[in-house]
Amino acid sequence: MTTRPNPSDEQISEIGSDASTPGFPGFARFSRRNMLLAASAAAAAPGIGADAIAPSAAQAQRFEYPSDREAKSAARALALESLLIEKGVITGNTVNTVLSFFETQMGPFNGAKVVARAWVDPAFKQLLVNDTPAAIAKLDLPKGMAGAEGEHMRAVANSPMVHNLVICTLCSCYPWPVLGLPPYWYKDPTFRARAAREPRAVLKEFGLDIPPSVEIKTWDSSAQIRWFVVPERPAGTDGASEAELAKLITAEGMMGVARV
């Protein structure tokens, strides 16, 4: 059982004891007041039928965001970073070092090069699908292609008969070295919930109409493998160089939610 620090008496009177979010004192500040408001509104209207509007109003209050939501989060993030620097946990450059690494060393620009090579070299494509790390190691990419969140990557290739879609219903597992960091749609609980049961409908919303005759294979990243998709090479690119092809390839294409 996770324990959380005891808030002071003053905080308890302000936010209540928040047993529902252990280890998340930050959340009490956001949500506890609304939750109490919601609970009291619901208690005042215990009936159903004609009174049913009351619980829904309570629910609306519960999901109300404070108007200074972003300013407060920004202040707490900066406060935390500053305290961690002052206490010698991280340095004044640590966060920027991480961000710069993802801007220059680990990102979809690597995956684009991998896919472009697969489009021009069938033997490489075969190796990429059979032994993804071995294929990636053949390219001149930054150090770390088997690094964090890329220790065990596997590529799956689209074909005229099969379309692949990568999801993570439990969290947001994503192949960092070749794709960088996951975009918001991938982390969205709605996407994660719906893509498992109705991938065709979700892809259609994304603008990708997969014909009924094409099988959709959905890969739920629930253990060590980080999956990515080798999309099909678009028509009309016969004269394009590998570097020109790489420019066409997006993170969305390599997760299976967009055509390239």
Add this chain to the structure above:
Amino acid sequence: MKLQHYLGGLEGLGPVTFEKRVFVEPWEKRIFGIHVAMMALSSQLPLAATPSRFNTVWTWADLRKGAESLNPFDYFKFRYYEKWLGGISGYFVQKGYITEAELDARALQILQAPSTAATQGGDPAIDRRVVTYLIEGDSPKRDSAMKPRFAVGDKVSVKNVPSIEHTRLPGYLRDRIGTVDIVYPATYTYLTSTGPDGIGDAMPVYCVRFDPEEIWKGNTDKNVAIYADLFEAYLDKPN
């Protein structure tokens, strides 16, 4: 049961927001960077020691546990990095690196003087270890004499294990029958022991294929297969 473990297949959610940005507010980058630093400086990694005062364990499992233990309404209410900010702040308070009072006081000070810049300084060896971690990763693969219980093509039934705090078994697969598609070579640990849920120690992992029609009968798209990577502890021979 925790709703967060059962997201797959949940109905009535409406359209997906096709937001392609990784960060939608500048502060989200800061909490992401802090999380990566914590993973890199985590005490169980076999990397060179640094002068960092960080001397406890922080892995994906800790971050995920935080999100999985949230009130499910909060889980849907808060944006991805809002959950991280809450969980990571809570960890630093819980482990005694900072107090909640000083975090509140500093945040208030920043709110009142929004141009406040982050503190500077620190030993560059800390940042070098962070980059080393990103480059080297932390593979859970372990060589082991343990023989996989199942082979490609075998039917397997997914157990409904008691997942108290944290699991890597998607809820929609519990009690379902699938077919082994890949037996991954070697064995794999998980970042922490999940207790009665059953993972942590090195064990075989399989890619198992499921027919969505058997999971959501009459209520799923046609001509679709769903694959999930599952630890052996989650699988059994069908009755």
